[in-house]
Amino acid sequence: MTTKTMYHEGMRRLQDAHDSRRLADRLVEVTVRTSFTEEDKAFIQRCAMFFIATADAEGHPDCSYKGGLPGFVRVVDERTLAFANYDGNGMYRSFGNVLVNPNVGLLFIDFENAKRIRVNGVAELREDDPLLGEFAGAEFIVRVTASRIFPNCPRYIHKMQIVEHSVYAPRPAYTPPVPEWKGFEALRDHLPTRDRPR
Numbered sequence: 620m621t622t623k624t625m626y627h628e629g630m631r632r633l634q635d636a637h638d639s640r641r642l643a644d645r646l647v648e649v650t651v652r653t654s655f656t657e658e659d660k661a662f663i664q665r666c667a668m669f670f671i672a673t674a675d676a677e678g679h680p681d682c683s684y685k686g687g688l689p690g691f692v693r694v695v696d697e698r699t700l701a702f703a704n705y706d707g708n709g710m711y712r713s714f715g716n717v718l719v720n721p722n723v724g725l726l727f728i729d730f731e732n733a734k735r736i737r738v739n740g741v742a743e744l745r746e747d748d749p750l751l752g753e754f755a756g757a758e759f760i761v762r763v764t765a766s767r768i769f770p771n772c773p774r775y776i777h778k779m780q781i782v783e784h785s786v787y788a789p790r791p792a793y794t795p796p797v798p799e800w801k802g803f804e805a806l807r808d809h810l811p812t813r814d815r816p817r
Contacts, residue, residue: 664692675715676720703750705759736771741764756795
């Protein structure tokens with residue numbers, strides 16, 4: 620990883636204005652990598668959530684929260700992670716964006732131990748992925764080939780604790796409850812066929 624590929628002109632202008640170019644360059648040298656370490660793998664696979672940033676073909680951004688039980692994201696090799704897409708609101712904003720612009724940014728945060736990792740890369744949707752059968756409730760698998768993996772300063776992470784995992788998180792041999800919003804009068808006649816009352 621070089622500083623030329625890590626920083627564009629806008630970033631450089633702010634680094635120079637705030638005298639942080641030397642620090643920014645050093646951080647690339649010592650923290651940015653293109654392969655997952657064993658520590659990265661363990662951290663990511665114990666996370667029960669992450670944020671994903673995407674953009675459409677014109678560059679309009681979107682950011683989404685993705686949650687599941689620990690292990691719902693897997694590091695499958697030194698450059699690739701995979702996770703399931705589960706039933707949502709049907710808008711497909713994140714993964715619709717991926718179909719027209721596969722560049723993504725993922726942010727994994729541990730709120731209890733103040734740690735975070737960014738993973739930037741290229742995403743691909745797979746409806747026939749061999750992992751599909753290993754994720755209960757999966758619609759398809761998303762694989763991200765990492766181009767940059769790096770930690771972030773954790774000082775502004777607020778300490779929070781997971782009190783309970785969502786009852787909606789898919790898991791083997793479990794049927795999650797139907798979300799309340801699927802029964803709203805304004806929406807129920809517009810649900811996919813699979814979600815309409817029988």
